[in-house]
Structures are given as C-alpha cells and as structure tokens.
Amino acid sequence: MFEPEQCVILLDGAMGTELQSMGLMTERIPEGVNRTNPEAVIDIHRRYIQSGAEIIYTNTLGVNRYKLDGSGYLVKDLIQAAVQNAKTAVALEKESSDNENHSVRIALDCGPIGTMLKPNGDLSFTEAYEIFREIVVYGKEAGADLVVFETFTDLLEIKAAILAAKENSDLPIFASMSFEENGRTFSGVSIPSAAITLTALGVDALGINCSLGPDQIFPLAEEMTEWTNLPILVKPNAGMPNLTTGKYDISPDEFAESMSRFPAIGIHLIGGCCGTTPEFIQKTKERIQSCHFGKTLNQERTVLCSSVKAVVVDRVRVIGERINPTGKKRFKAAITNHDIAYILNQAIEQTTAGAEILDVNVGMPGIDEPTFMAEVVEAIQSICDAPLQIDSSDPKAIEAALRIYNGKPLVNSVNGEDKILHTILPLVKKYGAAVIGLTLDENGIPQTAEDRIRIAEKIIKTAASYGIPKQDVIIDCLTLTVSAQQSQALETLQAVRLVKERLGVKTILGVSNVSFGLPEREIINTTFLTMALTNGLDLPIMNPNNELMVNAVEAFNVLSNMDVHAEKY
C-alpha cells in the first residue's frame, strides 16, 4: 500500500482543536459532532485535503465503548458517521480537484480507552482487546482504508489494539505513542521498547504524536530510527501550550520550518496534532517538497525488551535460569501453593545479581500451565524490568504468555521437528517475539557439530518463511554432560563457533549441565562458560547468583572489548 522509501507522505493536522476554535467542542463526547454537525467535520477534512494531506484521520479518537457508556451515543453509529464524513470530504475534493493523482486515504483514528489496564487499573487485557475489536470491526465495515492507534502511553494497551486489528481485519495499522521530553511515555515506556515491540508486532508504520512540539519530538524521532526499519510517523503539536493563554506557541511557518528537518533523519509520515491547522499542513507541504531522506534505516540487531527496558545482544547478556521447577522441591511447592511471591523473589534475586533476561518456566504436571504462565509473566513484569524468556513445551502456555507479554520476549523454544516449527513459529511471528532454536530434531541430538548446524540452518530457513528475520532466531547448540560424553563439550563449542561464523546468528547455551556428575561443578561450569563465550556464545543461561560465573562474564566483556573501559566491571 505504501512505498515510503520514495517520498514523504503528508498526514493531516488536528481535528479537536479545530472544532474547538469553531466553538463545537462543548459536548461531553466531542465526537458527537460527527452526527450533530457533520458539515463542520467534512469542512475540516476538506481543508486538510486542500492543504496536501494524503491521509486523513476520522474524528473518532475517543470513540470507544468505555467512554461512550451512558452518553447515549453508540460506537457503531459514531464510527459510521465519522468514516462517512471523511469519505464525503474525499469525494467532494475529488470532484473539485484537477489533480487526478491526488488520492486520499482514510485512517480510522483510535486513541486509548481512557482507563488503565491491570495490574495498574481494573481493565483486563481481554476486555481491552474486545473494546478495540469492536472499533476495528465497525471501522472496517464503514470503509476505512487503515487503522491508526495514536496517543497511547501504555504499550500493553496498544498491543491489545494491534492484536484486535490484526485478528479482525486486513487493514494496515499505524501505531503511535505519546512521549514526554524525557523520552518516556506517561507509564514509562521507552522509545526503544515502543519501537522494538511495535515493529515486532508487525504494524505498517509506527511513530510519535501529540504531547510535544516538533523540536521536542525531533530527538525522540531520531532515537526511534535506531530501533526499527519500518516507516515512522510524526505528528507533533503546534509547540507547547502557553501556560497563561493555554494556546500552542508556534506559528505555521515555525512548525513547517521544524518539520522540514524530519525527512533527513528518515521520517516518512508527517502531520500535526493538537493546535495544528490546515495552514500548518500547507506550510509544511511547501517546505518538504524538495527534501529527501538522509538516512536508510537498517536495524538488524538482536534485541529483546520489556516496556521500559531494551536489551541488545551486542555483548554477553546473562539469562537467569532459576525460575524453573525442574528438580526443585521448593519451587514446585510454590507453584502448587500459588505462591507468586516466591517466584517474584527469584526474579529479583537474579536481576540484582546481574541477570539481564529471565527465563520463566512453570511447567509441572497437574497445573493449568497456560493460565498460570500468563499470570506469572504478568506478575514478574509488574515488578521487574528485565525482558523475559517464555519457556514451555506447551504451545498453549507459550501463546498465553506471548499474548499478554508487555514488550518483545524470547520464546524457549523450537527445534528441528517440523511439527514444532509449524506450531510455534506462527505464534512467534504474530506476537512479535524472538525464538530459540535447539539443534535437535526427531532423531535426537546429533553427535557432530556439522549435523547440529544443518538443523540450525533448517530452523533459520523455516523462520524466514514465516517472516521472522534471522536476528530473531537464536541458536542453542546444546550442552551435554562431559562426564558421560567427554568429547561432546568440544563438539558443542565447535558448533557454537560454526553457527556464528557460517550462519551469522546469535547463540544461546545452558551451561550448568556440562558438569553433571563431576566434583566442584562450579569450576567446570565457569571454565566451560568462558570457553563458550570465547567461541562466540552470546546468551548464557545460568544461575546468576553463582559469583564465579558472573565474574567470568564480566571479565569476558572487558577482555573482548565489549565493556569499554571496564565501566561495568
């Protein structure tokens, strides 16, 4: 639909503040004007089209079941009216225009619900999803060309909206959040986390709107370009509100001047938010006529995130292994007794000790793993910044966790078996995760490095066929027990090296298994860990409370020049 590499696409400016200046914002539900005074809405749309806007947003920002409750308005009615008004404006402009190429598309505009999701508020993820589903369905029925979710501050809420749109329409999706000058949304979402998560969720464009003027948004937009390859949209306000007059503080010329800087940093979609008028868009169009992109976006890093913290795999990152009941009586009891506090304590202890990612496994016979997994993931995310690794052999448990995960997680795991690949990879793609590929298949763990690499290749290729880029596939060459199969330690290490060299993907490895059955396991584990790191291991899964091992990782990061000036060490 869009070919944003080629040119800047102009969006429209504010609807609300325009209506306000026309004295039409007196109702509790401002979008009621779609029905009470459609001509005013159509007029504003037409003036934006005349100013050069190629995409116009329907007047539906606050239209949702929660906000309309008790107002007498229905979501369906207002959305139908709003889309119709936009269509009317487009049709009228088409008739009166000489320019046949001037095709204008209609974006169904959708803002946040207006109440917080759990655990901060009362709304469940599923309830939020339902609210958005309804909006998308009506918008699609009414004939919108795309959906734009904007002004969001909660990453999980916009994820619910995006899933609702993906699962109930084929409309392109724009996703835009509002940031404060510190680069965080009201709820703490960072620019990287927003960009990584929205990109992984497969939207068509993502961006920043409202809250700030163009000059304040500029550095945030620039940061955003570091974290996505997708088209970025920017819709700033007309400056900051003047504290005495309450009016926005910059002129159309000043706005256009500021906006003309955006294409050079790679911003593709440009418009205005609160306080902007057709004149702002007109002036902006004039200024950006001849500008061109100064930057090609090319983000191929492996990165995971929570809503507030991104972890780039550009140096060794420790994955904490302790949230796992296998072989742990106390942990099993915690699951049986629904003792979430115990599990949260494991999370805190591990991140305090230096784990940057946490594996979460709650698999145990006799529990409802999907429900419990989702609950634990939600609980950990409410108290812990670290991105999570969702570890289960039950696809339902993986999906339950993926659905409510706030950010971009890592799925543990797929392997070379077709059945598993074709069950799990679609989930990984849909929910915007990265995935671990174990180098084993129907025939077990191959004895040789070469055979493990063949399986890794198959996993990477199959992932690509689902649209999962190779930086989101992390290969586990599998650690065997050296006391049982002594030559296998070298085979694993060799596989790690070859996977890095030949396939160019990141590697992950559980370390502790190597020393099973030997005395002083910690020494064997630490040495094997360092050997694996030397051969290119990126993500050791280990007990971060083992000081020897954590020391080895930190020293490795210094010696391999990844912890520059030994700042972390």
Added chain:
Amino acid sequence: MFEPEQCVILLDGAMGTELQSMGLMTERIPEGVNRTNPEAVIDIHRRYIQSGAEIIYTNTLGVNRYKLDGSGYLVKDLIQAAVQNAKTAVALEKESSDNENHSVRIALDCGPIGTMLKPNGDLSFTEAYEIFREIVVYGKEAGADLVVFETFTDLLEIKAAILAAKENSDLPIFASMSFEENGRTFSGVSIPSAAITLTALGVDALGINCSLGPDQIFPLAEEMTEWTNLPILVKPNAGMPNLTTGKYDISPDEFAESMSRFPAIGIHLIGGCCGTTPEFIQKTKERIQSCHFGKTLNQERTVLCSSVKAVVVDRVRVIGERINPTGKKRFKAAITNHDIAYILNQAIEQTTAGAEILDVNVGMPGIDEPTFMAEVVEAIQSICDAPLQIDSSDPKAIEAALRIYNGKPLVNSVNGEDKILHTILPLVKKYGAAVIGLTLDENGIPQTAEDRIRIAEKIIKTAASYGIPKQDVIIDCLTLTVSAQQSQALETLQAVRLVKERLGVKTILGVSNVSFGLPEREIINTTFLTMALTNGLDLPIMNPNNELMVNAVEAFNVLSNMDVHAEKY
C-alpha cells in the same frame, strides 16, 4: 655416513667376556691387553668381522684418566694401541675377504668415568668433560671412524661426553645407556628422558646396551622408538647371568631368535654386549637377513624433560612463573644473600601446586648471572623433577645453564631481532633445547595479530635454518595490559589462534600482565587464561599457587578431552 633406513647394521659382540674366556682378564686395567697381547684382541675383532659385524668397537671401554690413574698405563697409549688393533683386524680381513663391499668401521668405545658427577659425587661437569675430551682427541688422532659412548647411567655424564666429542671432533657419535628392567638407569634416567635428550643433543644414533638380555631390552627399545626419529642401537647381554654359575643364560641361537624381533619395531643397529661371542653375531646375522622394518619413526611432538621426567605438550601444561626476582624484594634479597634454599622452596611450592615446568630467571644487576644461573639450575634439578625454562636476557647465562642442564630444557627466549636469533639459536641447537619465540622485533610489539604472525614465521624459519624443528619452537604472542590497550586482548587471542592454525606450532603466554591496573585481577587473569586456552594456548606461564587459575586449566583439560575421564581433575 649411515643410511639406516635401508637395512640393519650389524655391530660386534663382547670383547671383555671373550678375553675373560681366553684367560686374559687378569689385570687391574683389562684394556692393558691391547699392549700386552694385541694378537688376542686382533683375533677377537677378526672373528666378529667374519661373523658379519660392520662396526667393531675398540677395546677401550674403561680407558680414561680417572681409571688409569696410578696404573702405569696412559690413556693416549692404550687408545692408540686399541684403535691400531682394530685397524689391523680390518686390514687383515679385507685382504682375506672376497667381498669387496664388506667395509667395516671402527668405533672408539668409551664408557662412564667410574665415579659420580656432582652433586651426587665429587667430579665437576667440566672435569668430566675434560676426561672425555682427551679420549675423543686421542681416538680421532688414532683414526677411529666414530665414537660410541655406552653403558652410561648418568644422563649428565653422557651429555658431557657428547659435548666433548662435538666440540673436539667431527666424528659421528653413538650414545647408549644401560637400563634396568623397570626402564630406569641406575641413577633413575627414564627411557623418554634419555631418548629426548640424546636426540636433542644431535647424536647420530642412540640406544640401549648391557645389563639385560634381548627379551628384557625389547620393551624398552620399543618405548625408545616412541621418543626419537634417530637410528636406535641395541646391544643386549647374552641373557641374564645365572646366579650359581655366573654365566650368561642364553645360547647363540636363542639370542639370534630374540634379536630377530628388533628390526620389526624399527631398531637399526644390532649387536651384543656381555657374554656374546662371534657365534652370537653370526647366528643373529643369519636370522635378520630377510627382515625389514615394521615401523617408521616419526616423532614430532613438542617435549621437554629432566633426566627423570618428560613433559609432552599434548595437553595444557602450567609453567610456574615465580622463580623470578622482577618486582620481588624478598627474591632479590635471596639472590644477594646467595639463599639457594629460598629459591628451591619456590620450586617445590610451584610443583606441589601443579606446575609441570618451571621458569628460572635470576637476572639482577650486580650479580655474575652465568655462574649463578648454572648453580641455581643445578640445585633445582637436584631436588625437582620438572623440566626447566631457562629465562635470561644474557646469552652467557643461557649458555652456562644449557651446558649443565640435565635433560632437554626450554630457552626463554628469542624474538624477531636478527642479532638475538643468530646469537641464541646456535646455542639452542647445540645444547639440544626447545626455544620460545616472542612476537616482537626491533620495532617493538606489533599492534596487529597479522604482524605478530609474520614475526613468528621469521623465527620458525630462522630456527629451521639452524636445524631446529618447528616442534621445538614455541611462540609467545605477548599479553598486553587491557586497562591500557583494551582491544589488545582480542588481538593477542587472535594471534594465538592464527599461530596454531597457520603455523602449526605450540604457543606459550604469560597471563598475569593482562589485568594490570584493574581490580580483582585474579578474575580477569582466569578468564583471559581460559579464553587463551580456548584459542589454542598450550603453555600458560602463571602463578600455579593461584587456585582459580589452576582450576581453570584442569577444567579445560577435562572439557577439551585432554584429561581423559577427568583422571587428573
């Protein structure tokens, strides 16, 4: 002179026991018979030649200044007479023989002095050298074709003899020692240590004679083939002496039967010692007519030794760094006060902690380093089995130590500077050592791995031009301080890998320097050590009393399948 690959060369049998059976061994100096009854000696030589001996030994085993003292005989006279007797025998046989191709060579036979060298006895290395020098000079003047040192049990004594022969003649040298059934000489020299050291000293053949019969020597000779590529000689007795009769217990046919097994294990030179007669040699000749070599000797391992212990660099071996005054007040005081006991204690502490090789550096301004170095090496060797690494920047100190070193040591070091290469490498070759090549030259330490490898290539090539095989050149890629030059740790590690891969030589590295200026140096050192081992480091020079580092080495040997079944770990 010899082309032993092509066929077995037959040596003669006993002289002493033949004379005895003729009733001619009544003098205190049995070799007096060379003058008192030359016809008898000539007759025995002739009968050996008739039996097929291609090399006959002069009747001079006990002829030396120490043994002749007070006897009225002179070394010069007896050697001249003995060589003349052998020459006469050869000439007479040549006249009477039809076989024109039957050329017989005369070996100047020389046994141990008959009194022990320091520190076990009173004789100094230099005194021993002088005794042998005299013998070699007279033997050469008299016209011997080669020198054979046989029946030795002290490796240092035979080294003195070999150096006397090399420095005072161009005669080929055979070196043969006498072992007991446990594979050790009377003074404890092992088969590997004897073979390694004699091979490194550049003799023309080495072997085993006397003390045991052919069946007892067979496994020892077989072991010897594992440790040298040189021709091996075997001269067993005619079995073991019968305890009641005092006579040797096997017949010529039995002897020949046993001797016929030797060519198949790669033994080139075959004869008899005590109790053997011309008939033994005749029967042996008949039995080995059609035999051929079953084994090609191809010993290319890197190996160092003391007289009692060989260390093969087939897995990681720790080199103790502590015998070195640099930066150590207490050690400097020990040198100043000639406190050898302190230094010996450093040696014992390190080997107890797991060091398998010890670096010895006593360089300090104001001392006579050559004398002190030799004294310290001698003292350490008297109490400690570990091979030593002779570490000095003074070529005179290196030579002083090399000369009296008992076994095959490692010289620390040469580098890419021509002046140093052409000063030190001739010493390394002459005294049969291995050598460390530092990858630096006149221009300092190169910043890149590639440039260090170029220097390594030059060192290996120059060593080869002196006849030092590449397994005896061990490359040090040089550890820099990571706090000063952070990227250099990776450069060193890369160099280690490339030196192994491209040049196929062993590597050595001082480890501790990497962490200078950082906190918790031990962690950085241990991690760097493991990284270096993973990249192919064979010989870490380190403090073996650091438990973390020793643990890492032991764990590495398990994980890399070098310590099979974790027996050492």
